[in-house]
Amino acid sequence: xxxxxxxxxxxxxxxxxxxxxxxxxxxxxxxxxxxxxxxxxxxxxxxxxxxxxxxxxxxxxxxxxxxxxxxxxxxxxxxxxxxxxxxxxxxxxxxxxxxxxxxxxxxxxxxxxxxxxxxxxxxxxxxxxxxxxxxxxxxxxxxxxxxxxxxxxxxxxxxxxxxxxxxxxxxxxxxxxxxxxxxxxxxxxxxxxxxxxxxxxxxxxxxxxxx
Numbered sequence: 001x002x003x004x005x006x007x008x009x010x011x012x013x014x015x016x017x018x019x020x021x022x023x024x025x026x027x028x029x030x031x032x033x034x035x036x037x038x039x040x041x042x043x044x045x046x047x048x049x050x051x052x053x054x055x056x057x058x059x060x061x062x063x064x065x066x067x068x069x070x071x072x073x074x075x076x077x078x079x080x081x082x083x084x085x086x087x088x089x090x091x092x093x094x095x096x097x098x099x100x101x102x103x104x105x106x107x108x109x110x111x112x113x114x115x116x117x118x119x120x121x122x123x124x125x126x127x128x129x130x131x132x133x134x135x136x137x138x139x140x141x142x143x144x145x146x147x148x149x150x151x152x153x154x155x156x157x158x159x160x161x162x163x164x165x166x167x168x169x170x171x172x173x174x175x176x177x178x179x180x181x182x183x184x185x186x187x188x189x190x191x192x193x194x195x196x197x198x199x200x201x202x203x204x205x206x207x208x209x210x211x
Contacts, residue, residue, distance in 0.1 A: 004087075005054070008047075009040075010047060012041075012095075013032055014028055014061070015060065015091070016088055017031050018079060018084070019080060019088055022077050022079040024067060024075035024076055024077045025048055025078075026075060027075075029045060039158075039162070040162075060084035061078045061081060114191050117195040118192055122181050125173045125174070125180075126173075129174045132170035135166050136166045136170065139162055139163045142159060143163065
């Protein structure tokens with residue numbers, strides 16, 4: 001019986017590939033790479049085969065046949081079960097409609113910002129903004145190539161989303177660096193006092209409970 005385990009987007013990618021037609025895992029990986037889905041879903045062959053085994057245990061996919069190409073080892077071709085079709089539909093529906101709390105590494109770093117001196121943080125944020133500029137340029141170049149290939153926008157919306165997120169993060173990093181540098185960031189005086197050995201630190205401001 002299929003249980004709900006929706007923590008790994010690679011499992012959804014496998015289900016959706018098999019939704020199109022039966023495939024063996026190597027073909028699934030090739031299809032995802034050909035369509036640049038590895039930019040959106042973390043893909044490596046070790047985890048892929050583990051995901052396939054998990055989906056089979058949950059009765060979401062089943063072996064259909066074995067195939068051999070030339071001297072390559074036999075490969076098992078899988079197909080979706082009825083439960084797998086339902087799971088693929090419901091999982092994608094939930095992902096599109098329901099925001100999920102994620103834990104980005106940058107957000108975690110921001111939560112511990114006072115551990116570094118303000119001046120150091122300004123430099124690091126500006127360095128991050130420059131690196132994001134490079135990522136944005138690369139992503140936009142890839143999007144431009146897709147456009148020149150004549151593919152409809154439907155097949156590049158994930159790239160548009162990625163660019164929008166990168167631009168937002170770059171702008172945030174720049175703006176925060178400006179606010180720290182100019183002294184307009186609330187709490188900046190306390191922050192600087194913590195790292196100024198010649199000044200007695202101001203008491204840490206109390207945590208405010210948000211209701």
